[in-house]
Amino acid sequence: MNLVLSEEQEMLKEAARGLLEQKCPKNFVKQMELDDKGYSPELWEEMANLGWMGLVFPEEYNGSGMSFLELSVLLEEMGRACLPAPFFSTVVLGGLPILDIGSEVQKKQYLPKIAGGKAIFSLALVEAGSGYESDTIQAQARPDGNAYVVNGTKLFVPYANIADFLLCVARTSKQQQGITMFLVDAKSLGIKYTLLKTMAGDKLSEVVFDEVRVPKENVLGQLDQGWPAVERIVKRADVAKCCEIVGNLQWALEDTVAYAKDRKQFDRPIGSFQVLQHYCADIYTYVEGAKLSAYQAAWMLSNGLPCDKEIAVAKLWINEASPHVFNLAHQIHGAIGVTQEHDLHFYTTRARPVELGYDEASLYRETVAREMGLA
């Protein structure tokens, strides 16, 4: 057992931090919150040139064949910088599922595009009123000649506003798990997106599929057997998001401690007061727990080990830790922290675990309960 990054991982981390400190200052983040696209194509191209989008894909698809662990390290740095870019949706929600279950033709067609920064992907999964169970997927796809026709409304689809392709999860059979995934050209006739206003100004959309024709060869994975792949996507996305949030949390820790050392009241740094010291100690503890649990899950996923419990632990810990950390961070910052003049709010609004279903915490608690043998 050891917790140190390899030399290669350290280099990746340093390179990412260097680039993002330079190219992703907070005024850029703010600008992207207000921007319709929500990302900078120039920076996106630079990221592609550095090999970030292809990091985790095999060399035969123009990737660099690194593991999920390296991707996690990179995501942590993106979280630290609050990077506004469709990286997560393209690589974690789009590319990795294609690598999992795509046909060789599909992999050859799409993965090099992703690696080259030439295609933006997203996942159309969540629906209104739907939970996390397969039977709540209402979007339908019916066969019609050499195509499927998709109808339904998907919510919280990240970067649908700029996506080239959507992975759409739809029902193809009345059987409970009769779910299929489709690779849909986002410019297809009948697709309409509406940006939702979110607290972080990130780009989540409602996407309506109205009689959208998807060629049969764009079925991703097996017909009617798509649900296990969806579960895999969601779990991996949750781990990836945990690593991103670790970056958010680490920044909040460092920033808050620096503030407590710097800010003076009663002629002394407020960080010399024991109450505030203990708040800082608590933040540090939450963040360490977040790091350990997130990287444990990432490492296990990366090594192909069964890790449902470890994923649940990371997700549940971070779900709880993040609001605690930010409550304390804001308390220590005082009123300046709740203004938009200070950078803290960028993190407060982002460090929310992605919810690809509703009340995921309960479901993850169920996972843990099952692992404990509570029938």
Place this chain on the structure above:
Amino acid sequence: MDFSLTEEQNKLRQEVRNFLEDELERRLWKPACDAWIQGYDPEFSKRVANRGWIGLTWPRQYGGQERSSIDRLIVTEEMLRYGAPAACHWFADRQIGGSILKYGSEEQKEEFLPKIIRGEMYVGLGMSEPEAGSDLASLKTRAIEENDCYVVNGQKTWTSGAWFINYIYLLARTDLDAAKHRGISEFIVPIDLPGISRIPMIDITGTEAWNDLFFDNVRVPKKYMIGEKNKGFYHVLDQLAYERGGMERLMGNYPLFDALIRFAKETRRSGKALAKDTMIRHKLAQLQVEFEVGRLFMYKVAIVMDEGRTPTVEASMSKAYATTFEQRLANTAMEILGPYGLLWAGSKYVPFEGLAAHSYLGSKGYSLQAGSTEILKNIIATRGLGLPAS
């Protein structure tokens, strides 16, 4: 990065489990909470010693095996999981041996380490005093040089297991004029020296958990001073990290967790197994999550030890976190048991031999002993985060 254990480590864990299962089968002892600190059983310690599991990390020349701190953590984790009576050797194995190894003379190493490793040396801690708790450096017990001895006078308190120890680790003032941190030395004192007496203290559970120890002109041979004179306070800071950062801080009441999970599986209320009740499932799952994170904290401490650093901050964080977990575990057990949780061992209707009530009360001390949570958070803030001293 690697979160896995080696094949050899998994094998070690299995060996310890097999050993403990066999002990249980032979009904040599009963699993108990706090057995690492209150389970006095010299024969058990000798059987553990026979397996080579005491002083596991120490040099071979003294009888150790030079294995890693992670290996030792695995052994202690299993001892705690089974609630095994390991108190006799626990302190010596955890911190005193290491302290002797780091600061002791060659003669001391040769005298004490093999004895600890054989499971024959049971060391109590003589650190706190009535007026020196969190402010340990203000201790008043004095050791005055006289010929070939130090003559010790004073009172120590909160000493666990004073009825079974054969040595006491003693911190005493050897320079009365120096600044308070700079006049303290460390000793290993045979408990049978004339002039040592004790008064038991009964803890909130009714257990004789601690003792006051009195030193009345006790003549301690000079050869039992550990390390440099007047440097004791700095040495003990290292030792405290070892005292704080072990699995016993997370699993001191693990037998209760185990029993509670079994109880939830086996008990039916309103025609339904408790384990099928969503609220109960989620409470227990929440505890499990907190436990798993605590475990990661503990393994991190061991990793730092194996890197050759003193895990001052890591151990403080682990203990502060883990002892509150143990308290939450006890609280949850009381919630789930309802009025049954109030029952004491031996009572009619008592569930799992009163572990819940015992732990509910006993765990109040967890966040006090070996560094209160407040002191630990001070350390995390000042040493770990560089915040200015208050």
